[in-house]
Amino acid sequence: METRKLQKIGGSTYSVSLPKEWATEHHLEAGMPIHLYPHTDGSLVVRSATRDGGTLGSTNITLPTADAGAVERALRAAYAVGYESITLCPPDGATFDAEERRVVRRLVQTMVGLSVVEESADRLTVGTLLDAGEVSIRQSVVQLQFTACAMHRTAVEALPTGVGADRLTDRDDEVDRLFAMLTRHFTRSLSDFEEIDHLDVRRSTLFEYYLVAQQLERVADHAVRIGSLAERVDPTVDEDVLAEITALASASRDVVETATSAVLESSPQRAHEALDGCDAVVDDVRTLDRALFEASPPGGYALSRVVASLRRTAECGGNVANVALRSSVRPEA
Numbered sequence: 001m002e003t004r005k006l007q008k009i010g011g012s013t014y015s016v017s018l019p020k021e022w023a024t025e026h027h028l029e030a031g032m033p034i035h036l037y038p039h040t041d042g043s044l045v046v047r048s049a050t051r052d053g054g055t056l057g058s059t060n061i062t063l064p065t066a067d068a069g070a071v072e073r074a075l076r077a078a079y080a081v082g083y084e085s086i087t088l089c090p091p092d093g094a095t096f097d098a099e100e101r102r103v104v105r106r107l108v109q110t111m112v113g114l115s116v117v118e119e120s121a122d123r124l125t126v127g128t129l130l131d132a133g134e135v136s137i138r139q140s141v142v143q144l145q146f147t148a149c150a151m152h153r154t155a156v157e158a159l160p161t162g163v164g165a166d167r168l169t170d171r172d173d174e175v176d177r178l179f180a181m182l183t184r185h186f187t188r189s190l191s192d193f194e195e196i197d198h199l200d201v202r203r204s205t206l207f208e209y210y211l212v213a214q215q216l217e218r219v220a221d222h223a224v225r226i227g228s229l230a231e232r233v234d235p236t237v238d239e240d241v242l243a244e245i246t247a248l249a250s251a252s253r254d255v256v257e258t259a260t261s262a263v264l265e266s267s268p269q270r271a272h273e274a275l276d277g278c279d280a281v282v283d284d285v286r287t288l289d290r291a292l293f294e295a296s297p298p299g300g301y302a303l304s305r306v307v308a309s310l311r312r313t314a315e316c317g318g319n320v321a322n323v324a325l326r327s328s329v330r331p332e333a
Helices: 020-025 068-081 098-110 137-157 165-191 195-199 203-232 239-264 268-295 300-329
Strands: 007-009 013-015 035-038 044-047 058-062 085-089 114-120 123-128
Touching (some): 058 068, 068 085, 068 098, 068 165, 098 114, 137 165, 137 239, 165 195, 165 203, 239 300
Parallel strands (some): 058 085
Antiparallel strands (some): 007 013, 114 123
């Protein structure tokens, strides 16, 4: 880092000199234009070319094959990068059939803000209607945490009958949609310098919210896993064991909720509370798992896998709490 003194030119213009080494490296000479990107967080980015910080307008992707799998992978990748318009083209001599077009229409329904613009045998185009200025990243994280924990509660309540577990798939799709949207905005912020201003959030905060969203998405995955195991748990399982699992599940969710609030409220105290809770859940899970191994009850393997998911749920909360702790000790930019 270098420090340069601000100079005043005339009555209303300020100037600052640029390092000669930087200008030479980027082939800049006196009179050539450079590009300035002022941001609401107080930073001013200087670039030698617009391509270094241009917006993610449109992209054309020629696929290696015209099958549905290639279409889905390419569309998901381009959406995550943050393009506003995505056009998929088949390789030379190939065409898109009705199946590939159905895949695009189905995917568009699972991605926030997308719509189909054009469908033909040699061209599939989707565009985004999502305005970053209307998106609340913070509220999206809150919604993600609420949905993931609600799924987790439903999955545990389905033990051992499996009743209600069928509702988890639709809610998991909702979590995936939210996480994909957060990923899209985070990735766009790495290339499009105006994205942070549109979202009205600091760059470091956006990164923290993205890390939190990753962990919450995993909590939802563990909820689905527990739900899939519900019917495999023996209906004659000891009520005390089931009560202990229910209590551990509640404690693991408490860790996740406390840790998420620690990030949203910038509270190191709540972060420590969540980490202590995580350690307690891990210890209790270890004890219960050992007891299940020794007792070998009917359906014990399924119970053991459920208990493992509870431990990992608490550990996801611990990861979120560590994000809050790092944020609390980081100096303000």
